[in-house]
Amino acid sequence: MAAVEFLPNVYWVGVVDWNLRDFHGYAAAPRGTTYNAYVIKGEKTVLVDTVSAACSRAFFEAVEAVVPLEAIDYLVVNHVEPDHSGCLMEAVERIRPEKIFCTAMGKAFMLSHYHRSDWPYEVVQTGQSLPLGGKTIDFLELKMLHWPDNMGCYVREDGLLISSDAFGQNWATSERFDDEMDFNEMAGLMGSYYANIILPFSEHVLKALGRVEELGWPIRMIAPSHGVILRGHVEEAVGLYRRWARQEVARKAVIVYDTMWKSTALMAEAIAEGLIEKGVTVRVFHMKACHHSDVVAEVLDAAAVILGSSTHNNGMLPLMADMVRYMEGLRPRGRVGAAFGSYGWSGEAPKQLSEALERMRMKVCDVLRVKNVPAEADLAVCKDLGRRLAGEVDALAGA
Ligand SMILES: Cc1cc2nc3c(=O)[nH]c(=O)nc-3n(C[C@H](O)[C@H](O)[C@H](O)COP(=O)(O)O)c2cc1C
Ligand SMILES: [Fe+2]
Ligand SMILES: [Fe+2]
Incomplete structure (x- = not known):
């Protein structure tokens, strides 16, 4: 699918995997999924995440429609799981980034996945930011949501939280936003994703939501690594995450x-x-x-x-x-x-x-x-x- 500029100089450059049914070998994904990656352009340009290796061709086409690869300055690797870092080898070869931003665990995991000690890793922590000139990225560690390496990025000028696997849904769609879909259907898929992937880490969800509150970041949009981007129902989605993380139950x-x-x-x-x-x-x-x-x-x-x-x-x-x-x-x-x-x-x-x-x-x-x-x-x-x-x-x- 073509790239989508959904905020000024912020682009979705992901891939829709219509045919996926087996998610990571343990969960069913009856409606397929998407692997979402993002390009943010300021004076410097950054590519956030890649996609599954099987989708590399569509991915590089989407990125190149937005920016020539050699014009990308930085990579941000929010998560090393292969559905998001699968094109990293090729991306680093072709882009030759100045820096690869990641958590300490992200660096360790890249080393044990790709065995490249020569890559220009730049380890960051919550509270550190990356001014791009016109756009500013604040990093947020999302440890154990759902791997030790997960990280999120907040684009300050836009109130956009790129949340990695949190808030994901396995849903292959041509639409990119929650306000183009039925909310209850979206919530059901987000819930299934939560139950199958995030549930064991519910304490970490509550911690991360608390951290975002402390940081005082107004969240206008949440862009997860799978499924549609939340912009019409951000508050409801956060409310659901809070409920699920507290393991609140119904008469069921x-x-x-x-x-x-x-x-x-x-x-x-x-x-x-x-x-x-x-x-x-x-x-x-x-x-x-x-x-x-x-x-x-x-x-x-x-x-x-x-x-x-x-x-x-x-x-x-x-x-x-x-x-x-x-x-x-x-x-x-x-x-x-x-x-x-x-x-x-x-x-x-x-x-x-x-x-x-x-x-x-x-x-x-x-x-x-x-x-x-x-x-x-x-x-x-x-x-x-x-x-x-x-x-x-x-x-x-x-x-
Ligand atoms: C291959 C096989 C092994 C069985 N092993 C046991 C057993 O170890 N202990 C036992 O109490 N019943 C055993 N049973 C009996 C079943 O538990 C019993 O037929 C039960 O009523 C089956 O209930 P179901 O119709 O819900 O499957 C076995 C039955 C079969 C066919
Ligand atoms: Fe993951
Ligand atoms: Fe994922």
Whole structure:
């Protein structure tokens, strides 16, 4: 796509990856993504970030439409993850920048990714600025949002925060701005991105938002590294980030399970009925019909997480092991949980699921096991668990 000048002398020079579906090998990106890079022109010209190596041709075309490569003075590397630094080798070769601005960790990561000690690294910290002549960039370390090297840049004259991966959405679109899109749709994708990538670092989100407040920077626009640029809904987006970072939850429950012969599915349905009867919003996922990243996107604002598996070779089914491992790493906190499952003789799976919930520091309301096929009385117990969980959900969600 052609470059877009969206503020005077500030250009989007990213690439739209329409066909991407597997984000970094662990999350699903059903709508593709974009890799956003930016050119800022003052008396000096700077290129902020690059894109995935697979998109190098489109990237250099976009940059060259805005400025000849040899006229770029500086590179800013906000993040060394390959979706943003993938064209760095070529960029440094062709641009021969005077300086490459990055955090200390950014330098270390560039060295261990590209093994070039001869590059002109310039390590910066929060509070340092780069006057370009007509434009001024203030650097902001965004450590652990979501790697140790992440950094943001604030363009003082425009109130523009280039936020790296924070505020990203996996969304391939021809539109470049949130005010050209449906806000709720955008927020849903931003939430899924948060749940799958940022959630473990929620404390760092709150710290970074506090730091920006201390610095007194008025934020008119937020330009993330993926998806659309925020300019119509900056306050709402920041509000959502604050909510998610505080792990605030709604009257919502997520039930996720796997099954061989559908007995555990019957239990899941009955638990859902009990919750629904009490007016709780419910999302039920059978692991064979969904991706783990779809589940955690719903866990983001769910007060209850209910895990089910029948017992298979003395343990939980493999897709549930995948789910639990993935969810644990994302560190959802402050929720209630329950575990359930059908079994034939030893029945270890529900206990293993409840241990996983405990490791996520969730209060485990119950661990339900049914031998083989649930009878009506067993399903009544499941439904009652749903009703009891609704009470816990109300307490957590402040209803
Ligand atoms: C390959 C296989 C391995 C199993 N291993 C165990 C086991 O180790 N312990 C146990 O209690 N049940 C075991 N079972 C029995 C199932 O847990 C039981 O059939 C259960 O009712 C299945 O529930 P589902 O229909 O929800 O899959 C196994 C079943 C199969 C097919
Ligand atoms: Fe990243
Ligand atoms: Fe990224």
